[in-house]
Amino acid sequence: MSTEDTAPQPGDRLYQHVKRKQWGLAVLTWERDGKRAFQFEDGELRVFAEAFYKLLQEVETPPEQAARLMAKLGRQGGLGKGDGKSEERLLTAAEQVQVFLEQFPDGFEGAEWKSEHRGEGASRRLKRHRDGAADSAREQLSKEALDELIAAGDHGEVLKRMIDVVHGSDLVTRAQAEPVATATASPELSAGLRDLLYGSGDFEARFDEYCRLLLEAGRKQISWPLASAVQALVQPEAHVAVRPTVLSKQAQWAYPRLRYSTKPEGKVYTRILTMARTVRDALAKAGQPPKDMLDVYDFMLVTLRPAAVKILDEVRRRAELMGDHEESAAGEGDGEADELPPDDAELDEADADDDADADDESDEDEADEDEADEDDDPAQAAG
Template identity: 30%
Template sequence: MATSRSTEPSAPVIVKHPGCPQWGLGYLVEERDEKRFYDFEDGHNHSIAKAFWSKLEPVQLADDEASALEARIRGLRDRPSAAAKKARVRVAAPPVTSFDEQIATFEAQFEGGFGGPHFVADERGFAGGEPTEGGSSGSKNGATAKKKSKAFKQSAIETARALLAKGELEALLAAGNLADFMERITKVHKAATGLLHPLGDLIPFNKMAAEHHRAYAEAVVDLLYGTDDYAARFDRLAGVLAAAKVVTWPLATILSALVNPAEHVFVKPSFFEKQAAVLGFDLAYDRAPSSEGYARMQALARELERRLRERALAPRDLMDVYSFLWRTISPPKAPAKS
């Protein structure tokens, strides 16, 4: 009886990823579940889903060169990371407030909590834009707001979900239409201007060299809709941003936080450091965005969410948790002396 044989070509042992030159060369360590796992010269193991195998370019090395590459990469993986070294020597700042004081500050600003009219009007924003006639606006008797709300987060979430839909991004990428792809990213960033800093985030990003656009576009699609481990996808995006010299925590986290705020959180490290001190949470992260650091930021946000719910406050998602954090983490400034 004839037996079927796989026509899948054998996996190249040594490869490079043209879209992620910062990874260097990598060698195959495992193949399973339609994924290939490579150890690269950046010291990380990257899992490549089957849909992206064609992106890898085989590299031919002499036997002695291949052995030297493997030894060098193993040495990198066995060595403590720079992030771990920095984390060990960083001294945590003392708490600037207490959690009880944060709760009191929040309740004083937003009567009714996350679902109250003041939080919606001043912080979250309205679904679909401004409230319609007779809708809740924070004014008496539910009258229509007399002035436009400055809250933007709900609008930014809706904008991101509309402009960064999976099918549309994949179609733009397949067509090589990088200009329209980047224009969509710019529009999402503009919708989230209150989260991203003009000088620290927006201006540098908008000056990203065109040679990095394809790698960035591929990393964004992978980040938002890839099927392999999120940590690898996060590191890929952070690596592309680093190669383009525009990497920041806000730029590395904004898209996932807007498209999927129930799962992902927007990060400004200085706020998270202060919150970690208040909750006695061991944040220990590196200044450079990494999946390890992000996992701790995410865990801190979840811990804060848990404590808020214990106080009968019900954030919709991690964007609300971030709003609580930044609204309450710094003590109010003392009034100026007359």
């Protein structure tokens, strides 16, 4: 099911009043009974009747800036309070990087990361070891190797190599790999694989055709991990593997309005790849440049998995304590306390466009699956 075109949700995008730009940007905090409430940068929560919705227009800002502002305004507007349906506090890039460094203090260049995720120095290659999997994929599915096999009509060997590559990492589970494992070899599938990896022209169209051929050859619905794994391993500098369970959380700052489909589609893959590149660039800016998009993929997993929630809570607790200390120091001798955001019950009609106040309302968070990496099924030894 596609989530491409959805109605505005509380806290998911930024708005500006076309006639009151001095109010600053705003987020939607709740909607019901023909009314919408918006929290503005000037500290006011304003309620609008449906006739005035057109005055609030969406504003495009850089993803990380948008995420920070949406998180701030969401907290001011009371998102997640009052109804037992806690709206998740939006993740920021800085928080995610800190969660990563709490687990791997030396970052991507550290021995711990290289050993655990890249397989450096390992006596045998495990499925989670990216270097060995990528090296094997590049060797087996190189342009020269595919051209030679296709020219010889050895489409069975092409399929066998696809299966070896897919089974050689933990990017795809055995169940997810079944459409390839049970597929029928054909010239069309071989050509589709080669075109996906080395063809020219629009990649979205090549991706869609590859997915169609996989579906036709395996006669089973294909998943995002399967549709994205081969190119992520053969060309890890350019492509990213897709793990649906982390998409919504990662999009909070890296692509706040990401809408994706459960069915693999080229146009959606392009958006996910754009999000992954945003993460890569943010990591580089933070002094933690990843080796390739496989590092970006694993960064998302280790920082967004359920086990990282406690680490994130501690990171936020320390940041809040430091913020409280700085505010206390800055406020000495000021004589005036900062004005708190108004509660719903204290709202007055601040403008002719405003309407009556109401209770806060927010959507229920989407639950993430907890998929543990399977390392007990090692691939062949590296080399």
